[in-house]
Amino acid sequence: xxxxxxxxxxxxxxxxxxxxxxxxxxxxxxxxxxxxxxxxxxxxxxxxxxxxxxxxxxxxxxxxxxxxxxxxxxxxxxxxxxxxxxxxxxxxxxxxxxxxxxxxxxxxxxxxxxxxxxxxxxxxxxxxxxxxxxxxxxxxxxxxxxxxxxxxxxxxxxxxxxxxxxxxxxxxxxxxxxxxxxxxxxxxxxxxxxxxxxxxxxxxxxxxxxxxxxxxxxxxxxxxxxxxxxxxxxxxxxxxxxxxxxxxxxxxxxxxxxxxxxxxxxxxxxxxxxxxxxxxxxxxx
Amino acid sequence: xxxxxxxxxxxxxxxxxxxxxxxxxxxxxxxxxxxxxxxxxxxxxxxxxxxxxxxxxxxxxxxxxxxxxxxxxxxxxxxxxxxxxxxxxxxxxxxxxxxxxxxxxxxxxxxxxxxxxxxxxxxxxxxxxxxxxxxxxxxxxxxxxxxxxxxxxxxxxxxxxxxxxxxxxxxxxxxxxxxxxxxxxxxxxxxxxxxxxxxxxxxxxxxxxxxxxxxxxxxxxxxxxxxxxxxxxxxxxxxxxxxxxxxxxxxxxxxxxxxxxxxxxxxxxxxxxxxxxxxxxxxxxxxxxxxxxxxxxxxxxxxxxxxxxxxxxxxxxxxxxxxxxxxxxxxxxxxxxxxxxxxxxxxxxxxxxxxxxxxxxxxxxxxxxxxxxxxxxxxxxxxxxxxxxxxxxxxxx
Numbered sequence: 001x002x003x004x005x006x007x008x009x010x011x012x013x014x015x016x017x018x019x020x021x022x023x024x025x026x027x028x029x030x031x032x033x034x035x036x037x038x039x040x041x042x043x044x045x046x047x048x049x050x051x052x053x054x055x056x057x058x059x060x061x062x063x064x065x066x067x068x069x070x071x072x073x074x075x076x077x078x079x080x081x082x083x084x085x086x087x088x089x090x091x092x093x094x095x096x097x098x099x100x101x102x103x104x105x106x107x108x109x110x111x112x113x114x115x116x117x118x119x120x121x122x123x124x125x126x127x128x129x130x131x132x133x134x135x136x137x138x139x140x141x142x143x144x145x146x147x148x149x150x151x152x153x154x155x156x157x158x159x160x161x162x163x164x165x166x167x168x169x170x171x172x173x174x175x176x177x178x179x180x181x182x183x184x185x186x187x188x189x190x191x192x193x194x195x196x197x198x199x200x201x202x203x204x205x206x207x208x209x210x211x212x213x214x215x216x217x218x219x220x221x222x223x224x225x226x227x228x229x230x231x232x233x234x235x236x237x238x239x240x241x242x243x244x245x246x247x248x249x250x251x252x253x254x255x256x257x258x259x260x261x262x263x264x265x266x267x268x269x270x271x272x273x274x275x276x277x278x279x280x281x282x283x284x285x
Numbered sequence: 286x287x288x289x290x291x292x293x294x295x296x297x298x299x300x301x302x303x304x305x306x307x308x309x310x311x312x313x314x315x316x317x318x319x320x321x322x323x324x325x326x327x328x329x330x331x332x333x334x335x336x337x338x339x340x341x342x343x344x345x346x347x348x349x350x351x352x353x354x355x356x357x358x359x360x361x362x363x364x365x366x367x368x369x370x371x372x373x374x375x376x377x378x379x380x381x382x383x384x385x386x387x388x389x390x391x392x393x394x395x396x397x398x399x400x401x402x403x404x405x406x407x408x409x410x411x412x413x414x415x416x417x418x419x420x421x422x423x424x425x426x427x428x429x430x431x432x433x434x435x436x437x438x439x440x441x442x443x444x445x446x447x448x449x450x451x452x453x454x455x456x457x458x459x460x461x462x463x464x465x466x467x468x469x470x471x472x473x474x475x476x477x478x479x480x481x482x483x484x485x486x487x488x489x490x491x492x493x494x495x496x497x498x499x500x501x502x503x504x505x506x507x508x509x510x511x512x513x514x515x516x517x518x519x520x521x522x523x524x525x526x527x528x529x530x531x532x533x534x535x536x537x538x539x540x541x542x543x544x545x546x547x548x549x550x551x552x553x554x555x556x557x558x559x560x561x562x563x564x565x566x567x568x569x570x571x572x573x574x575x576x577x578x579x580x581x582x583x584x585x586x587x588x589x590x591x592x593x594x595x596x597x598x599x600x601x602x603x604x605x606x607x608x609x610x611x612x613x614x615x616x617x618x619x620x621x622x623x624x625x626x627x628x629x630x631x632x633x634x635x636x637x638x639x640x641x642x643x644x645x646x647x648x649x650x651x652x653x654x655x656x657x658x659x660x661x662x663x664x665x666x667x668x669x670x671x672x673x674x675x676x677x678x679x680x681x682x
Contacts, residue, residue, distance in 0.1 A: 003501045010493050115328040117514065119521065119549040129527035136500060138525040141493075210525065211490060211518055212547065216325050220490055255494020260457045260484035262494060 006135060007252045013141045015248025016148025017210075021203035021221055022228035023155065023240040024196030030172040030235025031192050034083065035091050037098035039200050040222030041105035045071050046201025047208045047217060048109055051120050060123035067205050072198030079193040084186065102218065109215045117214030126209075144206050151199070152241055159237055168192060172235055200225075227270050233283020242281050314350040314610055316600070317373045318384035318593050319366055319394060322358035325514075326387060328543060330356065332589035333384050335582050339574070339590075340597035347601045348610060354597075355379075363393035370394050374401050380612050383600050384593030385409060386427075388460060395423040404612050404619075406599060408561075408592035410512070410538070412463050412677075415637040419679035422612070424599070424619055424638045426592055428561055429677075430463035433538050434471055435670035436644030437559030438508065441535055442475050444557075444665070445506070448533055450480045452504035454495050454519055456511045457484040464510040464537055480504050485511070492519040496526050506533045513540045517548055524552045533557070541587035545649070545661035553649030553661055560645040562588045562627065563664060570598070571627045585659040595627050599640075628667075636674035636681070643667045 025039045049067035054060060078101070086097055121127070122140040129136050159165035167188055171178045179185040203221070211217070228247050232239025250269050254262040261268075273281060318337050322330030337354045344352055357373055359366035373379040380403040385391045388411035395414065398405045399422035407414060408427040415425050428436075453468060455461040465482065472479045480502040483495035496519070499507050507528060509519050516536050523534055539545070539558035564575050564585040574594060578586040586594070599622060604610055607618035620635040631642040647662040655661065 003498065006497050006501065007494055010497055014491065014493065110327070115331060116543045117517065117547045119547060119552060121549070121551065122525070129525075131527075134501070136527055136531075138527070140525065210522070212521055214514065214547075217490075220488075251491060252494040255483065256498055259495060259498070260486055262491075263486045263488055 003256055004253065007256050008249060009135070009137065010141075011249030011252030012245060013137070013145050013248070014252055015245035016145045017203060017206060017244075018224055018228050018247050019241050019244030020148050020151055020199055020206060022225040022232070022244050023151070023237060024199035025225045026229045026232065026235055026240040027168070027237060028193055028196040029229070030237075031168055031175065032087065032189055034087060034193075035094045035098070036196075037095055037222065038102040038105065039098075039197070039225055040218035040220070041102035042071055042075060042197045042200040042218075043204040043207075043221045043225075044109060044213075044215070044218030045074070045105060046204025047120075047213045048113060048204075049201065050205040050208045051113075051118055051213045054120055064202070064205055068198045068201040071201035071204075072194040075197035076190050076194040079190045083193070084189070087189075102222075106215055106218060113213075113215070115215055117212050119212045120208040122209040140209055144210070147202075147206060151202070155237060164188075164191075224266075227266055229280075231270050231273050231280055233277075233280030236280070236282040239280055239282035246281075312350050313353050314347060314381075315353050315355065315377055315379050316381040316383060316597070317355050317357045317370075317377070317379045319357040319359050319370060319373075319382050319390070320384060320386050320593075321361040321390075322356055324360050326361040329386050329589045330358065332543070332587055333386065333593045335578070336586070336590040336593035337384060337597065339577055339581065340594045343573075343577070344597055344601045347604050348608065350610065352597075352601070357382075359385075359387070359390050359394075361387055361390065363390045366390035366394050367397045370397050370403075371401075374398075374403060380404060381600055381615075382406070383596035386589060386592060388414075392418055395420060398422050402612055404600075404616060406596040408588070408596070410460055413459070415639040415677060415679055417678045417680075419637050419677075419681055421616055421638075421681055424633060424640065426596060426599070426640045426642075428642075428644050429639065429672070430460065431467050431672045432644050432670050433559050433561075434464060434467040436666075436668055437535060437537050437557070437646050438468060438471055439475075439670070440646045440666040440668070441506070441533070441557055442471075442477065445533055448505035449476070450478050450503065450505040451508050452480050452499040452502050452506070452532075453482040453508045453510055454492065454499070455482055455484050456487055456489075456515060458487055460512065461510050468508060468510065468537075485515075487515075489515060490518050492522045493526065495519070496523050496528060499523075500526065500528060500531065504532050506535065509534070509536045512538055513544070516540070517544055520556065521548060521552055529555060535559075539647070541589060542585060542659060542661070543587050543589075546659075550650070550652040550655060550661060554651040556649045557665075558647050558649065558662065560647045560662075560664075562586075562591050563645055563647055563662070564591075564659060565664060566628055566643075566645070566667075568625070568627060568629050570595075570625060574627065591627055598626065599624065599633075634671075634674060637677045637679035638681075639671065639677070641669055641671055643669050 050063050053063040126140040126143050228243035232243030247266050251262050254265045320330050320333045357369045383406040385407040388409040391407040391409035399420040405423045412429045455465045535557040537559050539560050603615050603618040607614040622633040628643040645664050646666040647664050649662045
């Protein structure tokens with residue numbers, strides 16, 4: 001199989017992971033107009049939750065659900081007792097507070113698990129590779145693609161086909177209006193924040209068997225998530241999917257075309273898209 | 286108190302605070318270990334502190350002075366490292382800096398310490414330290430890239446002589462470029478076909494694209510020239526792509542035991558690593574270090590712990606040989622130093638201040654083969670390979 005076709009498939013695999021990572025950030029900004037710089041730290045918590053629970057002997061399949069749920073519950077508490085009090089403040093304050101929280105989480109992880117990284121093995125069922133002619137691909141990464149597709153479909157169905165989705169979409173246009181219509185907007189905000197952070201934690205769990213865990217993985221993830229969201233358009237669910245896929249494909253294709261620029265070209269792609277479409281591919285004007 | 290007494294007291298107080306006096310205050314000799322205690326490389330500082338603690342216990346005094354140390358957090362930033370070194374020299378009168386480990390900050394500190402009349406013993410990998418940027422105040426226990434390639438890839442070419450197609454993955458900065466240049470020279474000499482190279486940036490954590498290039502090139506050997514977390518990520522992902530079954534994998538320079546702990550035996554099994562230090566080296570000093578590290582900290586020593594320990598040993602031995610704690614005298618003694626170190630008889634080469642000592646090729650083993658929790662690898666080969674001093678481009682300043 002042509003190397004570029006291989007890289008395209010690999011890029012889609014990477015892109016789906018980036019989508020799972022970025023979609024929560026995008027949804028939170030869309031509804032809450034809140035710039036969450038602690039998103040990467042919740043990704044980190046999800047990954048370490050996976051590591052800890054697997055170490056304790058829990059089945060990976062259970063961990064895949066438990067870790068994001070625990071982190072989402074934590075996010076609900078954080079939203080209720082900290083972030084809710086600062087939504088009315090300028091974005092600069094959002095950045096200050098969320099960066100502060102991210103640093104606290106990162107240092108807490110170092111205190112608990114130490115500064116050295118650790119490995120998380122994929123579940124036995126997903127170990128090994130799929131071989132198709134020249135195409136060799138880890139089963140686990142195919143699984144991640146599958147999870148990304150399922151998550152995208154589920155989120156699409158919820159956002160486009162349910163009353164909750166209608167509230168979220170309407171809230172992203174005008175949260176005051178939704179509040180005046182009798183919807184408990186505070187609870188909706190908390191729920192959306194928890195779901196957004198839960199997807200970041202899910203991305204952390206999914207990433208752990210691919211790249212291991214280390215206390216600094218959140219910072220790197222945050223950078224990728226922001227690029228995907230900015231490319232796709234802040235607040236757009238489909239935009240996060242498009243942005244994630246574009247970042248993954250660019251990174252993978254560039255590994256063959258110009259390997260040292262694989263990372264750099266992600267940011268070049270972002271800059272080019274912003275030049276043509278300042279609000280991102282699917283962002284609102 | 287009259288005016289005369291006041292002036293006398295003030296002068297005495299001022300003099301006692303002067304670095305010359307605090308340097309050997311109350312019969313104490315204070316040295317500083319400048320390394321990253323926070324940030325991405327904070328694990329280095331944690332282990333280096335343990336190494337320094339053990340060194341202070343084993344070398345409690347030198348020439349009648351109590352030896353003591355302080356850790357300096359460089360934050361892995363050259364500018365911070367320089368500032369902290371200046372503070373240590375000016376405020377504490379510290380002249381000796383053993384235990385540095387990171388290349389960029391070591392190069393920066395080397396110049397500053399040389400300018401200020403101190404002495405640095407570093408364990409950093411950059412060739413410049415004992416090459417174009419060498420100076421009389423800086424000594425290096427780590428090995429140059431030439432030695433890393435000769436000590437890892439050369440013995441592997443003899444272990445698997447039938448494997449003639451090598452693919453390299455290289456970080457695009459000075460250390461990586463130097464490794465690649467030396468590797469290419471070896472390939473040429475050994476008739477090895479270099480079927481491809483993937484450069485990557487220093488921030489790269491996703492290697493799947495590069496690994497697919499290596500698979501597509503049908504390489505026999507995957508040679509990872511990156512270091513630390515990047516080498517771990519590349520190796521972990523290579524294992525997940527099934528490359529361990531398709532080709533021999535070698536990491537030019539393992540960062541230490543903690544890398545094996547982070548990766549686990551399953552990933553390291555069957556993989557070759559170059560190693561600057563390994564805790565099973567069979568020498569008297571290393572046996573002693575392993576014993577005490579296990580007793581005191583419940584772990585086996587890794588490179589970040591062992592390097593500052595042996596640096597202090599070198600420093601104390603040189604001071605005793607010189608019968609002085611004055612840097613000029615100690616540097617002279619260092620230049621002719623030969624000592625029983627962690628890797629056997631080690632020797633400082635006066636021409637470039639490089640410590641001549643062994644480098645190791647080790648091979649990871651399976652969990653079932655491990656005799657204890659740290660027995661991740663066997664030493665397959667030990668040897669010392671150095672460029673002749675005249676080829677290092679060191680013009681000693």
